[in-house]
């Protein structure tokens with residue numbers, strides 16, 4: 703049996719829609735695989751009752767097919783589904799790493815990214831790699847049609863998950879189909895600033911570079927209390943705040959000493975809007991680990 707811990711991730715980071723992602727040091731899914739004639743999936747953990755065990759509908763099923771690696775698969779969910787923290791991706795990434803090992807396929811971590819992304823197509827309709835890339839490779843990742851780059855870096859983060867359901871499929875429907883040249887220029891500048899900030903492990907630059915006039919405003923409307931939570935986090939010292947992935951989680955970048963205050967401020971602001979939430983005081987981390 704092979705066991706893999708695959709971390710949650712936060713995709714987009716505002717200015718990098720469908721391209722940027724970071725691995726979080728918690729929460730994580732645990733995936734266990736052993737060879738079998740026929741693929742079966744058992745799921746335990748947070749939100750497991752909402753996740754299909756049919757391999758045709760679970761993200762890990764697409765990975766099994768791509769690697770031609772039938773298995774008995776156990777998924778212990780640490781990442782709540784429909785969270786904006788790459789829940790579906792964590793399972794797909796963990797399965798890709800585990801099945802590659804179990805069947806001795808010899809693929810590199812980079813080779814596994816497009817394979818795991820096939821799982822994302824099952825649930826969101828698009829094989830976007832911005833969650834599976836950091837869950838497999840760790841660090842800050844840039845996933846494009848031409849491949850994936852990753853940068854090891856250290857940035858303190860707060861990921862705040864409210865008890866609101868937003869599916870990635872639904873949140874993709876509100877993304878505008880066109881953009882003005884002015885907004886594109888602003889976004890390119892912000893994305894470049896963010897990338898430099900990641901390379902320099904500079905929370906100020908990363909926070910500044912997360913600003914996004916294109917996708918985030920439409921998605922923020924799906925999150926009760928978004929503006930108040932964002933303001934509260936900034937007042938408590940966050941250097942930038944945005945929607946994590948497709949939401950409903952919100953991601954705040956901060957300096958290490960401010961992380962606790964930022965987490966408390968975000969929870970209090972959600973509570974003021976009668977929304978229960980939990981905050982992960984976290985940081986950019988390694989990718990999937992074979993235990």
Ligand SMILES: Nc1ncnc2c1ncn2[C@@H]1O[C@H](COP(=O)(O)OP(=O)(O)O)[C@@H](O)[C@H]1O
Nearest residue numbers: 753760761783784785786788789790793825870
């Ligand atoms: N292994 C899996 N883990 C989590 N969700 C899964 C998995 N397989 C299929 N799903 C489905 O994917 C959807 C959650 O994915 P998504 O909307 O992208 O949220 P998240 O942002 O948490 O990844 C749910 O409908 C869930 O049932």
Ligand SMILES: N[C@@H](CCOP(=O)(O)O)C(=O)O
Nearest residue numbers: 713720786787788870947948
């Ligand atoms: N780029 C995708 C990312 C979805 O992330 P998730 O964690 O919400 O699955 C998008 O924005 O749709």
